[in-house]
Amino acid sequence: MSAAFTLAKPEHLERLIALVAAFHAEEGIEQSDEDRRNAIAPLLDGIPHGIAYLMGPPRAPIGYVVITLGWSLEFGGLDAIIDEIYVRPGVRGRGIASEALLALPNALSQGGVKAVHLEVDKENQIAQKLYTRAGFKPRDNYMFMTRKL
Incomplete structure (x- = not known):
């Protein structure tokens, strides 16, 4: 299946919030609606x-x-993290996430990004297979560590 990809803008905020809330509920991520809105809105405003x-029709x-940008000495410059990727359960298994994971790194590299990273639950074998098919590899002896501020 081919899905259109639309750069999310402020007018898409409510639709994106609903999708993020669904993903967070599915993953057990606790976040208030206000915190979710405060995290998403700046991305749509162009920070x-x-x-x-958005995947599929914007309406x-x-x-x-969601892709976040950073800088890496190891990878030689601009790098990106696929912070969250979500497809509604009713349309999973149709190649939509695969399409995104194959198209986005190509587009990002044209913008100067040198490496794309993502994080996956060690128990989520389905996601790991998806990411491996898209060319992502685990890094031996490395793991993401977090300190919440």
């Missing part, structure tokens, strides 16, 4: 730290992907 894309999106 330089990341972007959000009735079937998923989203």
Whole structure:
């Protein structure tokens, strides 16, 4: 299946919030609606730290992907993290996430991005297979560590 990808803009905020809330509920991520809104709105307003894309028709999106940007000495410059990728359960298994994971790195590299990273639950074998098919590899002896501020 081919899904259109639309750069999310302020007018898409409510639709994106609903999708993010669904993903967070599915993953057990606890976040208030206000915190969710405060995290998403700057991306749609054009801050330089990341972007959000809607998958499918913008009026009735079937998923989203959020990409954040950083800088890496190891990888030689601008790098990106696929912070979240989500496809509604009713349309999963149709190649939509695969399409995004194959198209986005190509587009990002044209914008100067040197590496794209993502994080996956060690127990989520389905996601790991998807990411491996899209060319992502685990890094031996490395793991994301977090300190919440």
